[in-house]
Amino acid sequence: MSDFLNLNRLIFFTAVVEAGSFTAAADRLGVAKAVVSHQIARLEEELGVTLLMRTTRRLHATEEGNLFYERCVIILRQAETAYGEMSQRNAEPSGTLTLTAPLDYGAAVVAPTIAAYLLAYPQMRVDVIFDDSVSDLIAERIDLSIRVGWLADSSQRARRLGTFEQVLVATPSVAARVPAGTVPATSADLPWIANGALKNPLRWTFSRGQTETVTVETRPIMTTDKTPASYACMLAGVGISVFPDYMVDADIRAGTITRLFPDWTLPQGGIHAVFPPARFRPAKVRAFLDMLVLAERKRTRKTPEALRDK
Amino acid sequence: MSDFLNLNRLIFFTAVVEAGSFTAAADRLGVAKAVVSHQIARLEEELGVTLLMRTTRRLHATEEGNLFYERCVIILRQAETAYGEMSQRNAEPSGTLTLTAPLDYGAAVVAPTIAAYLLAYPQMRVDVIFDDSVSDLIAERIDLSIRVGWLADSSQRARRLGTFEQVLVATPSVAARVPAGTVPATSADLPWIANGALKNPLRWTFSRGQTETVTVETRPIMTTDKTPASYACMLAGVGISVFPDYMVDADIRAGTITRLFPDWTLPQGGIHAVFPPARFRPAKVRAFLDMLVLAERKRTRKTPEALRDK
DNA sequence: CACATTTGTCTCATTCAATCATACAGTCGG
DNA sequence: CCGACTGTATGATTGAATGAGACAAATGTG
Numbered sequence: 019m020s021d022f023l024n025l026n027r028l029i030f031f032t033a034v035v036e037a038g039s040f041t042a043a044a045d046r047l048g049v050a051k052a053v054v055s056h057q058i059a060r061l062e063e064e065l066g067v068t069l070l071m072r073t074t075r076r077l078h079a080t081e082e083g084n085l086f087y088e089r090c091v092i093i094l095r096q097a098e099t100a101y102g103e104m105s106q107r108n109a110e111p112s113g114t115l116t117l118t119a120p121l122d123y124g125a126a127v128v129a130p131t132i133a134a135y136l137l138a139y140p141q142m143r144v145d146v147i148f149d150d151s152v153s154d155l156i157a158e159r160i161d162l163s164i165r166v167g168w169l170a171d172s173s174q175r176a177r178r179l180g181t182f183e184q185v186l187v188a189t190p191s192v193a194a195r196v197p198a199g200t201v202p203a204t205s206a207d208l209p210w211i212a213n214g215a216l217k218n219p220l221r222w223t224f225s226r227g228q229t230e231t232v233t234v235e236t237r238p239i240m241t242t243d244k245t246p247a248s249y250a251c252m253l254a255g256v257g258i259s260v261f262p263d264y265m266v267d268a269d270i271r272a273g274t275i276t277r278l279f280p281d282w283t284l285p286q287g288g289i290h291a292v293f294p295p296a297r298f299r300p301a302k303v304r305a306f307l308d309m310l311v312l313a314e315r316k317r318t319r320k321t322p323e324a325l326r327d328k
Numbered sequence: 329m330s331d332f333l334n335l336n337r338l339i340f341f342t343a344v345v346e347a348g349s350f351t352a353a354a355d356r357l358g359v360a361k362a363v364v365s366h367q368i369a370r371l372e373e374e375l376g377v378t379l380l381m382r383t384t385r386r387l388h389a390t391e392e393g394n395l396f397y398e399r400c401v402i403i404l405r406q407a408e409t410a411y412g413e414m415s416q417r418n419a420e421p422s423g424t425l426t427l428t429a430p431l432d433y434g435a436a437v438v439a440p441t442i443a444a445y446l447l448a449y450p451q452m453r454v455d456v457i458f459d460d461s462v463s464d465l466i467a468e469r470i471d472l473s474i475r476v477g478w479l480a481d482s483s484q485r486a487r488r489l490g491t492f493e494q495v496l497v498a499t500p501s502v503a504a505r506v507p508a509g510t511v512p513a514t515s516a517d518l519p520w521i522a523n524g525a526l527k528n529p530l531r532w533t534f535s536r537g538q539t540e541t542v543t544v545e546t547r548p549i550m551t552t553d554k555t556p557a558s559y560a561c562m563l564a565g566v567g568i569s570v571f572p573d574y575m576v577d578a579d580i581r582a583g584t585i586t587r588l589f590p591d592w593t594l595p596q597g598g599i600h601a602v603f604p605p606a607r608f609r610p611a612k613v614r615a616f617l618d619m620l621v622l623a624e625r626k627r628t629r630k631t632p633e634a635l636r637d638k
Numbered sequence: 639c640a641c642a643t644t645t646g647t648c649t650c651a652t653t654c655a656a657t658c659a660t661a662c663a664g665t666c667g668g
Numbered sequence: 669c670c671g672a673c674t675g676t677a678t679g680a681t682t683g684a685a686t687g688a689g690a691c692a693a694a695t696g697t698g
Binding site for chain 3: 359383386
């Protein structure tokens with residue numbers, strides 16, 4: 019590798035030319051005189067050309083030296099610019115942020131955050147892929163993937179943004195048809211809508227307080243493979259179903275749907291940001307993440323009370 | 329010094345981008361994979377930015393990486409050009425050759441050589457300073473100084489180009505007025521012209537064969553401070569004087585002037601090329617020197633016979 | 639002309655980065 | 669699931685870079 023072309027010596031050379039002496043250059047660079055002398059000697063050796071004519075008193079660049087200096091200045095300035103640009107890029111978001119998010123959570127939480135993000139950083143562009151599962155973060159050049167639920171591979175670099183609750187809901191009219199006194203343990207025959215997007219769409223474990231748990235194996239009256247589809251069916255009054263809180267909050271508050279068994283809770287899920295295995299996190303990602311965490315915190319702070327008030 | 333900006337890493341980075349893999353880049357650079365990996369890691373660390381997203385299988389440049397690569401390519405290409413230019417400059421004469429020479433020798437020998445030199449290297453420019461003594465080779469950016477006579481400081485870097493003889497000459501009419509039977513020992517009262525440019529214009533030591541020497545303290549009828557002036561006076565028939573062979577050759581051959589005491593010789597002098605204390609000799613200097621040596625050799629090979637024939 | 643000062647270079651010991659060989663872990667095609 | 673390939677981690681080793689100090693040369697001063 020050390021074939022040729024040791025670019026670091028250019029720094030020494032230009033420093034000498036600009037300082038006008040080896041000693042001054044050494045001071046400027048913060049190294050010993052001998053180092054400068056040695057580096058210049060090596061550079062001249064590598065080039066096979068005398069760059070500087072030096073007496074103990076006077077220093078002159080040769081014809082070649084001047085020509086080389088002109089080149090060096092340009093090169094070093096460019097290098098400095100390139101380095102600076104990288105560092106700046108690291109400090110301030112710029113470019114394009116590419117992220118994936120599940121459609122449901124994305125629509126509810128991510129989309130507003132993106133709006134705020136674009137407002138805060140107008141020079142940014144954002145590409146969002148609303149898809150429940152994107153395979154390769156690297157191949158698709160994804161900066162950030164938001165996954166809701168339970169991470170299959172916990173080894174990945176991820177950050178927990180928050181949690182969500184799952185709630186059993188139905189339209190008021192459907193809820194009214196639920197026999198009085200029905201509890202989770204006796205809910206198996208209610209008109210369940212199964213969401214095939216979940217790993218275990220039929221089995222639900224309800225909890226109450228610290229210790230009481232009940233697991234129900236439901237018998238669905240219909241099945242869909244997409245969460246939004248299930249939701250639409252539920253809204254249409256087909257039956258009851260389980261959705262994450264961020265999907266149902268607005269409708270519950272509006273009175274369009276009602277929560278069933280409000281004393282009982284279903285397993286919580288995690289909301290995670292998953293990153294490609296990069297050493298450093300770009301500023302654009304960091305900035306977005308900060309806003310997302312904020313939005314998520316605001317959401318979960320409000321939600322529980324809002325739900326309990328119902 | 330090692331503060332920042334280790335430019336050598338750029339070489340590694342571009343190699344990886346261009347090769348498309350660490351392993352391929354390592355092969356291309358002729359180093360171990362680990363080295364490339366390490367260098368890239370250091371570069372990213374220095375920049376605080378992830379440049380390459382890497383799995384064991386796939387390699388992708390990040391947005392920053394691509395941008396940095398564009399810069400790197402330009403920088404490296406320029407650096408390569410600069411290096412190449414220097415090397416080429418070392419291999420082939422180019423630019424301006426600046427030299428000094430004494431006026432007399434310069435006119436006789438150097439000038440024709442310059443003509444040939446410019447013919448051989450049309451892209452060259454030559455600056456000649458015809459001056460008998462130029463002080464500072466460095467300050468004046470002199471590539472080459474031609475000194476005739478005896479070097480004051482033999483420590484300087486110099487190369488002997490040849491020697492010259494000094495000959496006592498006069499116009500035929502003046503020579504005819506020299507009393508028959510006059511020998512060097514009895515020549516003090518001849519019409520000497522003293523050349524103040526010489527260190528010892530009055531004292532001349534003649535030699536004959538291996539051992540016979542005679543020193544004369546002359547009584548000049550006139551004195552000048554410049555050799556060409558002395559020569560002009562001699563040509564005008566003012567008197568006799570001593571000049572280096574390269575000045576008188578042509579006129580002797582033409583019959584304009586005559587050598588006196590052709591059996592006797594005066595001290596020889598050296599013709600030297602003196603260089604500034606540079607580590608490397610530029611190609612332009614080397615090439616000129618070669619031609620000068622050739623010209624000088626040709627001159628001294630011809631001259632002795634030509635003189636003896638007279 | 640001797641002297642002091644400044645400057646670049648040299649020498650030598652030391653430190654640190656670069657390098658390599660090897661082993662390892664993750665990925666992907668079959 | 670297995671094997672092949674890739675990037676990374678780990679020490680050991682080499683070599684380059686570095687600094688302190690001595691030295692020689694050049695220059696200005698008196």
